[in-house]
Amino acid sequence: MKRRPSGYRRLHRLLGVSAAAILILLVFSGLALQHLPGASRAYVQAPWLLDWYGIEAPADYRAFAADRHRVTRLGERTFLDEQALSEAMGPLQGAAFLHGQVAIADTTSIWLFTPEAALIDRIDAPAPVDRVGTAAGGLVVQTTEGLFAADDAIIEWTRAPAAEAEWSRAADLPPARLSTLQARYLTTALPWERVLADFHSGRLFGWIGRLVVDLATVALLALAVTGLILATRPRRRQGSGP
């Protein structure tokens, strides 16, 4: 007569069947997170998914003119003309164009770019920057500790006497340019890696998703425990004893 499975075996089976679908999805999403190298550099383009996350392009911006170029800060992104700059910059304090280079100041650094948005260098500012400008053909910064001038190569800083400087001023963007920048902003707003991580954790579906993943995780723990118990219990020999 066929023996009824033990309590642990029945529990093990029940847990496995109940959690199988979720666990399989967790395995694949986990593997994708571990081994898809491009996920952090690929961005969501689908409007519905951006909407799901509540991601919108900012309406407010801060822009500076640098000769015929425009440097714009939109949200946490900085653009040189219509090119998004990949470098993580602080709040924009101004921009200047000299020696064929665009100098962009945030509060702690001067970033040098070619007009085509290729990064030349990043130089630490001598002190927190209030504004940037040009004087006598050279770059000057007004900082919390006074006025400093850069050398011709824009490498070293020296204290400068008060001088007539042409300071960088805020600029308005035409609406068409703003729309273009907002569209560019959205194309790099949400990396696929974030979506995968949220799917893996259940956060993508709110508290219900997190609860389902938590339950599947507990089921996985219980599967491991019942599996160990079943693996270590002594096997009964067939036909032995009453």
Next chain:
Amino acid sequence: MQMRIRLIYMCMWAAGLGLALPAAAAGTYQTPAQFVAETFGGDAPPAQALWLDDDVRGRLEAVLGHAPKMLRLRYWAADGRTVWILDEVGKEQPITTGVVVNEGRIEELRVLVFRESRGWQIRYPFFTDQFKRVRLTEERELSADIDGITGATLSVRAMSRVAKAALTLHGIVTGNDIKLARQP
């Protein structure tokens, strides 16, 4: 039964230990300006700029495995020594490293700023001291094997790339790229 319970407890304890390991200590250990000043005893020479033309970019790409991000690199040079402050990505974030090169060999390699959550062990002398006296071989490899650190593989590799880049750059600015490094 006793054995089974002990085995289960052991597995749960091992899992808990893995969860309890502390997050790594990212941070700024020394600013580039402080490193340069310390290297030259407080009397640092003016910084110079090396513009990366196609030839230099090609040599750097050969040791870094990727094109350099910037179009120029600043360095400090005096008495045959050069000092480089280089950023190289470990896993996802750049590691800011200061390297002093003297007569074609690394005199000092120091992690200045570490931004990731893992791999911070590379900042300690037990790791960075391995780079002292290392030079570039004709094949643009380091002349010594660098022992890795478990759990910090990507950071270790980044430091090796930085070392090779600094040695290459030193050779370029001194006109002694690889060939004239002193033999042991």
